[in-house]
Amino acid sequence: MKAPPVSISCQGLTLRFPVYGVDAKSLKKHLAKITVGGKLGRSHGSTEVTALSNLNMELKAGDRLGLVGHNGSGKTTLLRALSGAYEPDEGAIEVKGRIAPLLDLNLGIDPSATGYENIRLRGRIAGLSAKEVDARMDEIAAFTGLGPFLAMPVKTYSAGMQARLAFAAATSVEADVLLMDEWIAVGDAEFQQLAHKRLLKLVERAGILVLASHDLDLLRLYCNKVMRMEGGVASPVTDIRKLDELMAA
């Protein structure tokens, strides 16, 4: 079976956040000078933060893009825009391929429901049909290593067990475009290794990876391209080998 072409294309992508219910008038002058965060502006009575401005990028199958930048430089916003949650104010985003946003592992996790129910729910949210979830259930259950605990409510789990469940459920869907906010490392040492392997496999299968991280060594390890973001403005997509020059610039 030939895979359809996978690609991401952003043209002149601009994203402004209206901030409601906050009177940032007095704060505005201060914040505008700080490098952390986007630019603040004011329109229609609500404060606006320009989270991304005029971002252009083209990614094709095989690209592993690392995003670097300060807190609030727009990395997560870009990931969310790529997931389809945020609509651009200007420009366009086009993504071809199945998208798997692994931004928040706890998405859709209901603490009062059992492990099995949560796996099912998470699978359904990710776009699997009930049958597909059932077909994968054994594999996912085995991966969590939680055994009989899967039949118990998630609120009885320890934080580590919860993380195992969330990770196993979230990574059970194969996708063409993988979006990650920080490399996911959960559980104890043994599970971390398992998780690491699984994630690598997922990345290998996916056509495109976009990974936001502050850990430069990590980016060097997993990415072949890098983009630096600052105050919502992105550098051109450059080769990972030029990371040092990019950071120095």
Place this chain on the structure above:
Amino acid sequence: METATHMLRTGRRGTLFEYQMALRDLRASVGRMDLAWSLAWHDVSSRYRGSILGPFWITLSMGLMVMGIGVVYANLFGIALQDFLPLVALGIVFFGTISGTITEGCDTFVQAAGMLSQTSLPMFTFVWRTMFRNVINLGHHLVIVIAVLIYYGFWRHANAPVAALGLVFLVLNAGWISMLAGLASARFRDIPQIVTSVMQFAIFVTPVFWPVERLGSHKWVLDFNPFYHMLQAVRAPLMGGQVAAHTYLFLAGMAVVGWAVTFSIFATIRRRIVHYL
């Protein structure tokens, strides 16, 4: 299989484009109706997890309320219990669906904040979720309706198909009000309180606990009460009565205008909703 195999998101390209995108959201949600069902079922089953009666707890409390109000008011009004209790029972059950759909509508988008801010799930999916949840609850409460209709012998005159038609009108209208409340609540956090107060007021001005005839010459005011028409379209046929033609006209008109207005508002603010949350 995954949420989207091709996703295109662009900046504003005029009003017509915004409507097209809103329509695309609607279509995508229809394609994934089963997800809305799953979420609704999950809501119902998780709310009553660990309780023995499950969703039948509300049925039970509703049943008690029906008994209490039925017996007391029948005496106060001096009406025979066998005429009055079915009226109150059906009134409480179906008005419960109306007010449940609308008040829970306030949470539709707020509750889905997590999913809306990091997936491309259609927003309408969550509107259906709220509506389905209330339909599922109604399914449990039908026990009361059926029991009362059989016990008091109304089942002989009950016209179920006409009542079902009325129920469709009821759900259609409660649906747009629910979505409108959801959109407004996402932006303004005062709305849920207002909606709750309005629905509390509505239960008393709508003939839920009292027979229409009691209004005497003032009966005409009910024609301006949308909840009266919604209730009447379901309750009257079940009790062997007729539904006035103007009730259907009113409900159909309200559904068309209501959905058109709600959809327009949705199309206009769709891209902003996720930022409200």
